[in-house]
Amino acid sequence: xxxxxxxxxxxxxxxxxxxxxxxxxxxxxxxxxxxxxxxxxxxxxxxxxxxxxxxxxxxxxxxxxxxxxxxxxxxxxxxxxxxxxxxxxxxxxxxxxxxxxxxxxxxxxxxxxxxxxxxxxxxxxxxxxxxxxxxxxxxxxxxxxxxxxxxxxxxxxxxxxxxxxxxxxxxxxxxxxxxxxxxxxxxxxxxxxxxxxxxxxxxxxxxxxxxxxxxxxxxxxxxxxxxxxxxxxxxxxxxxxxxxxxxxxxxxxxxxxxxxxxxxxxxxxxxxxxxxxxxxxxxxxxxxxxxxxxxxx
Amino acid sequence: xxxxxxxxxxxxxxxxxxxxxxxxxxxxxxxxxxxxxxxxxxxxxxxxxxxxxxxxxxxxxxxxxxxxxxxxxxxxxxxxxxxxxxxxxxxxxxxxxxxxxxxxxxxxxxxxxxxxxxxxxxxxxxxxxxxxxxxxxxxxxxxxxxxxxxxxxxxxxxxxxxxxxxxxxxxxxxxxxxxxxxxxxxxxxxxxxxxxxxxxxxxxxxxxxxxxxxxxxxxxxxxxxxxxxxxxxxxxxxxxxxxxxxxxxxxxxxxxxxxxxxxxxxxxxxxxxxxxxxxxxxxxxxxxxxxxxxxxxxxxxxxxxxxxxxxxxxx
Numbered sequence: 001x002x003x004x005x006x007x008x009x010x011x012x013x014x015x016x017x018x019x020x021x022x023x024x025x026x027x028x029x030x031x032x033x034x035x036x037x038x039x040x041x042x043x044x045x046x047x048x049x050x051x052x053x054x055x056x057x058x059x060x061x062x063x064x065x066x067x068x069x070x071x072x073x074x075x076x077x078x079x080x081x082x083x084x085x086x087x088x089x090x091x092x093x094x095x096x097x098x099x100x101x102x103x104x105x106x107x108x109x110x111x112x113x114x115x116x117x118x119x120x121x122x123x124x125x126x127x128x129x130x131x132x133x134x135x136x137x138x139x140x141x142x143x144x145x146x147x148x149x150x151x152x153x154x155x156x157x158x159x160x161x162x163x164x165x166x167x168x169x170x171x172x173x174x175x176x177x178x179x180x181x182x183x184x185x186x187x188x189x190x191x192x193x194x195x196x197x198x199x200x201x202x203x204x205x206x207x208x209x210x211x212x213x214x215x216x217x218x219x220x221x222x223x224x225x226x227x228x229x230x231x232x233x234x235x236x237x238x239x240x241x242x243x244x245x246x247x248x249x250x251x252x253x254x255x256x257x258x259x260x261x262x263x264x265x266x267x268x269x270x271x272x273x274x275x276x277x278x279x280x281x282x283x284x285x286x287x288x289x290x291x292x293x294x295x296x297x
Numbered sequence: 298x299x300x301x302x303x304x305x306x307x308x309x310x311x312x313x314x315x316x317x318x319x320x321x322x323x324x325x326x327x328x329x330x331x332x333x334x335x336x337x338x339x340x341x342x343x344x345x346x347x348x349x350x351x352x353x354x355x356x357x358x359x360x361x362x363x364x365x366x367x368x369x370x371x372x373x374x375x376x377x378x379x380x381x382x383x384x385x386x387x388x389x390x391x392x393x394x395x396x397x398x399x400x401x402x403x404x405x406x407x408x409x410x411x412x413x414x415x416x417x418x419x420x421x422x423x424x425x426x427x428x429x430x431x432x433x434x435x436x437x438x439x440x441x442x443x444x445x446x447x448x449x450x451x452x453x454x455x456x457x458x459x460x461x462x463x464x465x466x467x468x469x470x471x472x473x474x475x476x477x478x479x480x481x482x483x484x485x486x487x488x489x490x491x492x493x494x495x496x497x498x499x500x501x502x503x504x505x506x507x508x509x510x511x512x513x514x515x516x517x518x519x520x521x522x523x524x525x526x527x528x529x530x531x532x533x534x535x536x537x538x539x540x541x542x543x544x545x546x547x548x549x550x551x552x553x554x555x556x557x558x559x560x561x562x563x564x565x566x567x568x569x570x571x572x573x574x575x576x577x578x579x580x581x582x583x584x585x586x587x588x589x590x591x592x593x594x595x596x597x598x599x600x601x602x603x604x605x606x607x608x609x610x611x612x
Contacts, residue, residue: 005330008574045571052363054517054571098331098573228358228365229570232327235320235369236358250351250372255327271509272354279349279372 006101006231007031010094014071016087020150022121023087024062025095026073032099033070036061038107038129039222039259042074042099043230046082055228057082058254060125060199061100072099075124077151101230102258105129105197105220111137112194115187115217116162117180117208119200120146122224123153126199130161139163141191143184145204149174163191181207188215198262200224202270209262219262225253240266240274248277300587301594302580304338304561306539307461307486309420311338311393311562314595315552315580318543318566319344319397319423319465320369322576324383325390328569332577335391341489341541341564342383344399344425347408349375359498359507364519364545365567366498368510371399371428376409380416388418395421397465401431403451414457423463423541424452424485427492427514439467439492442479449483461486463541468520468527469495474534487539488531489564491524517567521545525558532559532600547575549582556595557602 011027018024032042043056059074078084089095105125108114114133116126123144130140142158145168152174158165166183167175176183181204187193188211198208199222212219225237232255241251242264250273251257266274273280302313316339322328325340334340352372359366373379379396387394396419398409406424413419426445429435438445445464453462464480466473468491477488493514498507506512524544532540542560545567546552552563568575587595597610 008331008572051571052518053360054363054365054567055358055360056571096572226356226358228360229573231330231570231573233321233323233573234358234367234570235352235372236355236367238352238355238357238372270355273351277351279351279375281351283349283351 004035006099007035008096008098011072011097013089013091013093013095014068015091016089019075020152022075022077022151022153024073024075025086025089026071027095027097028068028070029072029097029099030068030070032072032097033064033066036064036072036100036128037104038132039105039125040100040102041125041230041258042072042097043101043227044086045096046085053082055082056098056230057086058101058227058230060222062124062127064128075121075153077121098230102254103256105222105259107132107136108138108195113139113141113191115141115143115184115191115193115196117143117184117196117198117200118145118153119180119204120151121153122200122204122222124199125222126197127154127157127161129197134161139191141187141193142166143168143180143187145169145180145183147171179207180204181211184208184211188217193217195220198222202267205262205265206267209265209267212262220259221262221265222258223253223260223265225258227254230254240269240272240277242266248274250277298593300584300592301596302584304596306421306463306541306561308459309461313338313580314556314562315576315583316341316395316541316562316564317569317576318564319425321566321569324379325387325392326383328573328576329390331573334387337576337580338562339393339395339420340387341395341423342379342387342397343373344371344397344428345376345379345409346371346373346399347376347405349373349378354509356508357510359500361496361498361515362519364515364517365570366496366508366513366515367493368508368513370510376412380412384416384418393420394418395423397423397425398452399425399428401429403447406448407451407455410452410455410462414455414460419460421461421463422452422456423465423489424449425465425492427465427467437467439470439476442476445476446479446483449480449485453484463487463489465489465492466527467492468523473527474531477531477535477538481535481538487541489541489543490527490531491520491544494520494523516545518545518547521551525554528555528558528560529602533603536600546579549579549584549586552579552583553586553598556598557600559600559603561596561599
């Protein structure tokens with residue numbers, strides 16, 4: 001347990017590269033690299049020590065390498081002031097990073113067939129996962145999609161690591177025109193798959209989960225919910241998730257996730273408090289007479 | 298010689314004046330991954346309610362300049378789980394537990410106070426009064442000094458006598474001193490201030506409020522001057538009532554500022570989201586601030602800004 005505890009460190013930037021529509025930042029962070037398991041993320045402070053931006057930015061770890069004692073790479077598209085600041089970092093600048101955070105992808109014990117489905121920047125955590133699965137003798141098939149060619153992630157690496165790699169773009173500028181969920185059924189038909197791993201926007205994860213259910217294949221999804229702290233204290237990144245006991249709880253993506261079993265996430269209720277969620281307005285413990293329970297309590 | 302950091306809150310003595318603020322540190326478990334939770338003065342827990350609470354829908358938070366706008370709706374597991382799981386964990390790690398409570402009626406608060414008094418190890422109770430009053434169309438208890446006083450009185454009457462009860466006040470009231478006096482007359486042993494400041498942000502892309510609750514509470518360094526003014530004014534009116542000051546504390550200097558305004562202890566809130574080690578960093582910085590000024594006892598500085606020029610301690 002304690003071996004997997006996240007650490008907070010001031011990490012020197014090694015490189016900042018432009019990769020199509022994304023920036024790739026590599027930092028020297030041995031403590032994070034050595035603890036990292038696929039699917040985990042880091043939370044990066046932006047704007048410097050007296051920053052007016054108090055939320056940490058969460059990024060999936062895309063790669064770790066043993067260089068300089070351990071490096072960590074993450075990718076992002078510039079979307080606001082925080083990511084713009086990050087894109088301006090230069091070699092040897094220091095970044096305040098916490099990680100690795102979150103529940104990693106569970107790994108199969110046996111060398112099974114795995115389909116990895118990624119949407120846009122959501123493809124990032126699937127690459128270390130693919131390498132890990134290959135080392136365990138698993139077959140890996142990639143389905144990667146994005147809005148346009150410049151947002152499709154690491155196509156060359158995907159082709160090299162995977163048995164097959166299928167690409168989709170909304171505008172047809174690369175691969176098949178359409179969504180990953182348009183291409184996924186064919187991939188599942190062609191290769192007998194044992195597990196699906198997916199990361200991307202919520203609507204995509206919902207579709208992938210529904211498709212996997214149709215083929216009766218277990219699916220692990222990594223959600224991209226907005227976070228403020230990444231460490232489990234701010235209660236921002238909640239999604240309704242059904243627990244082992246059948247009860248829906250507002251689960252924190254950062255510590256209870258970001259990886260969940262697809263069928264446990266109540267995708268249709270994301271952005272709401274489902275009426276039957278634990279502690280929803282009007283909720284009462286099963287089998288309890290609320291009035292007498294209150295008086296007896 | 299390192300300065301004496303001990304501070305007194307009613308009949309309780311804490312090793313140092315740096316605490317966590319309610320709702321920013323859970324019950325200490327998450328932060329214990331980053332530092333020894335027993336090193337800070339106390340952990341003020343997330344507000345506990347009688348029943349489990351799912352909270353408000355996402356999005357719950359938006360970043361504002363030097364602040365956060367939030368509306369989480371007090372999501373929590375309820376007192377039962379808190380007493381079985383969270384409190385024993387915190388005590389086992391050597392943490393001091395200040396338990397924040399919230400409810401919809403004086404009776405609910407009283408019940409929480411009774412349950413906490415029966416549990417061993419509770420250092421203090423903080424009464425979160427910024428909770429909707431079910432008997433008053435959901436207006437907050439702080440909106441009406443008499444309603445706040447009824448809650449404080451109910452809690453004090455059901456709390457073991459050696460456990461101090463602190464009332465947590467909102468700055469969004471017409472007369473903060475009137476509210477503070479009402480709570481103290483209802484036998485609050487001390488006051489915590491301030492809770493978040495009402496605010497709103499609108500997402501110009503979706504053209505909708507940035508948090509699902511619409512209006513939320515602003516926290517972080519953006520509200521620090523508001524908080525310092527509240528502590529200063531209430532300390533001037535009630536100099537013998539201990540105050541836990543909070544609102545945007547980011548550095549040891551900020552903590553010192555709250556002491557000078559009249560706080561006997563200082564809670565670190567939103568900045569924890571930005572820096573999970575913030576409490577121990579601020580504690581170290583605070584100690585260095587005292588050393589630099591040759592101050593031997595932190596307690597000597599409480600309310601020093603109220604004294605006439607030239608009457609400040611030490612140097």
